[in-house]
Amino acid sequence: MSPHARGVLIDVGGVLVREYLPAAAAAWGRRLGLPAAAFMAALYEGDESGVLIGRVGADAWWETVGERLRTGPDVIAELRRDLAARETWDEALVACLRGLRGRGVPTAVVSNTWPGLRTRMADGGLLDIADHIVLSCEVGCAKPDRRIYEIALRPLGIEPAAALFVDDTPGNVEAAQALGMAGHVHTGTAETLARIEEFTARR
Numbered sequence: 001m002s003p004h005a006r007g008v009l010i011d012v013g014g015v016l017v018r019e020y021l022p023a024a025a026a027a028w029g030r031r032l033g034l035p036a037a038a039f040m041a042a043l044y045e046g047d048e049s050g051v052l053i054g055r056v057g058a059d060a061w062w063e064t065v066g067e068r069l070r071t072g073p074d075v076i077a078e079l080r081r082d083l084a085a086r087e088t089w090d091e092a093l094v095a096c097l098r099g100l101r102g103r104g105v106p107t108a109v110v111s112n113t114w115p116g117l118r119t120r121m122a123d124g125g126l127l128d129i130a131d132h133i134v135l136s137c138e139v140g141c142a143k144p145d146r147r148i149y150e151i152a153l154r155p156l157g158i159e160p161a162a163a164l165f166v167d168d169t170p171g172n173v174e175a176a177q178a179l180g181m182a183g184h185v186h187t188g189t190a191e192t193l194a195r196i197e198e199f200t201a202r203r
Contacts, residue, residue: 006200007106007158008097009149009176010130012113014168015186016093020086028079032069042068051114054137058115084120092189096196097129105200106156108132110149110165112142131156143167144175164199166192 010016025036032039042065050056066076100107107130111117115137121127134152136142143149153163160180167173173183184195 005104005106005158005162006202007108007153007156007163008100008196008200009108009110009152009163009165009181010093010097011143011167011169011172011186012109012111012117015166015192016090016097016109016129018088018090019168020083020088024083024086028082032071034069039069049142052112052136052142053140054115055140061114084116087120089124089126090189092193094126094129096193100196100200101129101131103200106131106158106163108134108152108156110134110143110152110167112136143169143172146175146179149176149179149181164196166196 013019021040022036025039028034029036029039034042048061051058051061062076062080065079066073069076097107109130109132111134113135117135118127118133118138121129121133127133132152132155134148136148139148139151141147141151149160149165153160156163160176161182163176164182164184165173165176166184166186167176168186170185173185177183182199184192184199186192
């Protein structure tokens, strides 16, 4: 790796994958007779950190969600399929990452996610979009824990100062910046593409 190489670390949910949860929460809230906020709380509040870092399996977590929503396994299975089907990848950002790899720019995906994302990426032919894919449920820590950034940086062979971290959550970007990385809060594809190009073009 060139000592002058610059790398890019990028989030999945809300960045590489377009935000779909508000629409899903509204639809499922109507179906289940719940406010959208209550539906979201059933999915993500409480002990969700356990499934994010692999201490709780996905099936066990969905049982908990079913209990919170007061619904049975058939509905939960349908919900899981629906959420997976709503997951759409930003083609421009995916193409950008593949282009960076083609130019020899070190890249890593860094995601706080439940088990299943790597399988869905494999099914979609997306495992090649970055040099390394670091998922919280596999490595046992989640953003903004500094360890997940260090795990992502290590195999890239670059120092934090040579890395740009992209995420849609400001707190996660701030944690990366505290380690010495450059940061970009994703608010739109065009702005993120421009920031990546500007950062990687520097020498």
